[in-house]
Structures are given as C-alpha cells and as structure tokens.
Amino acid sequence: MDNHSLIERIKKENGEKELKEIYNLYRNEFLSWAVRNYSCSNEDAKEVFQQVMVIFYENIIVGKVTEITTQVKTYLFSIGKNKIQELLRLKTRRTSYSHDDYLMNTELFYGDEEDNYEEAVHKVNECMEELGDPCKSILVQYYYHRRNMQEIAETFNYKNSDTVKNLKYKCLQRLKKICEPELQALNIDRI
Amino acid sequence: MNNPMENIEKFDQYLQELLEEDQREDFEKKLENDAELKKDFLRHQVLVDGIKLHGRKALLDEMKSWDNEIKSIGFEPTEEKSISFFKWYYAAAAISIILVTIAVLYSSLNTGYDRIVASHYQPYTYISDIQRGEAIEENPTDKIFQYYDQGNYQQTVQLINEVPESQRSELMSFIQANAYQAMEDYERAIPIFDSIADSNSVYAFGSKWYLSLCYLSVDQPDKAVTLLNELKATNSSFAPKAEKLLNDLD
Numbered sequence: 001m002d003n004h005s006l007i008e009r010i011k012k013e014n015g016e017k018e019l020k021e022i023y024n025l026y027r028n029e030f031l032s033w034a035v036r037n038y039s040c041s042n043e044d045a046k047e048v049f050q051q052v053m054v055i056f057y058e059n060i061i062v063g064k065v066t067e068i069t070t071q072v073k074t075y076l077f078s079i080g081k082n083k084i085q086e087l088l089r090l091k092t093r094r095t096s097y098s099h100d101d102y103l104m105n106t107e108l109f110y111g112d113e114e115d116n117y118e119e120a121v122h123k124v125n126e127c128m129e130e131l132g133d134p135c136k137s138i139l140v141q142y143y144y145h146r147r148n149m150q151e152i153a154e155t156f157n158y159k160n161s162d163t164v165k166n167l168k169y170k171c172l173q174r175l176k177k178i179c180e181p182e183l184q185a186l187n188i189d190r191i
Numbered sequence: 192m193n194n195p196m197e198n199i200e201k202f203d204q205y206l207q208e209l210l211e212e213d214q215r216e217d218f219e220k221k222l223e224n225d226a227e228l229k230k231d232f233l234r235h236q237v238l239v240d241g242i243k244l245h246g247r248k249a250l251l252d253e254m255k256s257w258d259n260e261i262k263s264i265g266f267e268p269t270e271e272k273s274i275s276f277f278k279w280y281y282a283a284a285a286i287s288i289i290l291v292t293i294a295v296l297y298s299s300l301n302t303g304y305d306r307i308v309a310s311h312y313q314p315y316t317y318i319s320d321i322q323r324g325e326a327i328e329e330n331p332t333d334k335i336f337q338y339y340d341q342g343n344y345q346q347t348v349q350l351i352n353e354v355p356e357s358q359r360s361e362l363m364s365f366i367q368a369n370a371y372q373a374m375e376d377y378e379r380a381i382p383i384f385d386s387i388a389d390s391n392s393v394y395a396f397g398s399k400w401y402l403s404l405c406y407l408s409v410d411q412p413d414k415a416v417t418l419l420n421e422l423k424a425t426n427s428s429f430a431p432k433a434e435k436l437l438n439d440l441d
Contacts, residue, residue, distance in 0.1 A: 016253070023257055037309060050254045054247060065345060069352070070376045075345055078374035082342045109240040110206050117237070124241020125248065136245075143239050144246025169196045175238055183237065 007067065010060050012151075023053055026073055030080060038084045048087055052080045061146045116186045123182040130178050135171035142168055198228070202235045304407045311436050312404050314342075315369040315397065335363065344370040348379075361387065365394040369401065377405045388418070396427040403436070416440065 010018050034045035059065040068075050111117045128136050141147045149161035158164050204210050205218050222229045338346040347370040351363055368383035384402035387394050399418045406415035422433035
C-alpha cells in the first residue's frame, strides 16, 4: 500500500472504503498486541483501536499528516501505545470511565474545554438528529469530513457548488433555530 | 460584514485557517470591535464543533458495525465464547505454536526481550516551555518540541526531516531518534543514537541507554550488553539503570 496515494485517496474521495480496509487489516493484530503487552481487556483494546483509527483519519483530513514515512501499521501502533497508556491512567484515577471521555478529550474542537461549552457542543450533536437529512449529511461532509462544495455537489447530485453553498447556509440556520433554546439556557455567549 | 451568508463564509475560513495573516488580523480586530459579530461567531463555533462531534460519533458507530462483520465471520481474537466455531482450528494452531515455541526456546535467546524492554523503556520526556493544550507554536523549532511533548511522534519526525541536517541541533537529533524509537522504527532510530553516543554531546549517555534498548528490541543483545557495561562504568544517571537492566538480562 503506497502511503502517499493512500492519504490522497482518504482525503479526496470518501475515504471509508480505504479506512475499512486498514481497519480489517490491523484490528486483530492490534487487539492481541494490546491485550498481551498492556494487560488491558479485549473491550478496552477495541475501543482504543477505534480511537486510533479516528485519530488517523482526522489527522489526514485536517492536513496534520501529509506523509507517513514509516509503515501505516507502525504509525497506528505508536498512536495506540499512547492511547492505551492514557486509558489505563484514566481508569486508575476514576471509578468510571466512559467513551464520552475520549470523544470530548480531543484536538478536534475549536472551542475551549470549559464545562458549559462542552455541554453546548453535546446539545448541538443531539440537535443534529432532529435536523435530519439532507442537511445533516451536508453539514457533516463539509465540517467533519472536510469535503469541498464541488465534491459534495457530485456526491449528492446537486447542480453545482453554489447550490451546495446555499443549502449549507440554510441548513446551518435550521440547526441554529433548533438548538437556540438549549444554547441560550447554557449562556455560552461570552463577550 | 453585514451579509449573514458572507459572515458564515468568513467564520469558516478563519476557523479552518484559510485566511492570510493580514486578513486574519483584520478579522480579529473586527471581532474585538463588533459585539454582535463576536456573538454570531461564538455561536457558529459551537455549531461547527457540535457538527464535528456528530461526524466523529457516526464514524465510531460505523467502526462498530465493521467489528460486527468481523465477529460474524468468526475472526474475533481471544474471546472464548466466539471461537467455539473454529475450536478445532485454534486447537491445532495452539499445538503448533507450543511446538514451535519449545524449538525456539532451545535454539535462541530471543524470547523475553520484549518484556524486558517494556519494563525498562520510557520515552524520553522533553517538557516544552509551552503549556499542553495551547495552540501549536508557529516557530518551527518550538513546534517540533511541542509535538514531541504531546506524543505526536509522526509529526515530530516529519518536521525535523524538513530541517536541513546541517541546521539540526544535537537536541533535535536526539528527539528525532527518540521519536523513531517510540514508533518502533528502530532502523531509523539506531544510526542517529549511534552517532550521538560516539560524540562528546551532552546526550551521549542518554543515547547509549536508548540505543541499548533499541538493540534489544531488534534481538542484538551483545551490542546492548556492551553499551550497558560502558554506561555502568560512568558516573551518569544512567549507570544504575544500566546495572539493573544487565541484572535482568542475566
């Protein structure tokens, strides 16, 4: 697997197919390695591997990683080592550890890690379900998967990128309207 | 900037760091002076982060479905209940593994190094001056050390490789080797540690220590033992560590 073209395929097209191939290729080996070397449970190892894959994907789509000079496996396992150690540290410090601890413990978000900001972000996430498709998909494709307007137009068979731009704006306004009562209650407007 | 749609475009360009420096500064000044604009921007930021959280959760859910596919075709490792379908296969494989392991035990001293290395190895800790969680500094050198401090080893070596070799400091090379080692890329770590270990650098003793662990990881215990004996004879802080590791190897 050529690393450079793999990165380009993950970025430019919908990288899910490539990601799934890598996932299936290294998952079992990672689980066995994690359980053997760190005495963590199979469930914890699975959770960590999924986090590793998400980090791998996000690093590529936001441009943090533009080339991988080692094997992909080496890269994944080195992220995994840190994540396992982090998980084990968290578990010794807290009586309960939830998947959400990872979801918000991240470099993905623009805002500060304050309690009411985190809660606001979770509220928006919940409101996305109420928003429904096609708005949900368009917004996730643009903001999370970092596809450009033209790519989204082609994927969803819209006329052109201007159409998508207008749709994106309308979808954001709809989302804002759905979330507004919750966000006002949290008083996150810091001026 | 009174057109709401134009505002959204500008917010997105700013958040995705697509603005030139003068445009970014201009935008930040506008935010400072226009309370309504700043309120709209903060609201937009929350929405975008919520959308990204939704995307991440969806990706994680997708991966769980991939897990279920793997389980359904019986390829789940180490789970006792789910291997019943291939019980006979795993039994035969286990017997083969036991036989091979016995053969290996008689013919080589290679078993156990991974465990010994794991119990002695800690990645070199370099605490950058910048606090964790702060934005990555723009200065390339600070960026390197900050990435290393955060455990982003891939980004660390990527940035160091962009620095011409003649301009790399001793510390930079030492960090580079440590990053490779942390990623288990011993082929690249060893020559760098080797060259520092042979020099008068302040990192020479540290390089010998990490180099000895690298040699154990690639099953070259003789080279590791030579280095550890050299370290043991010094007054450095690595001397007691070297002695302990030599005892464990014995």
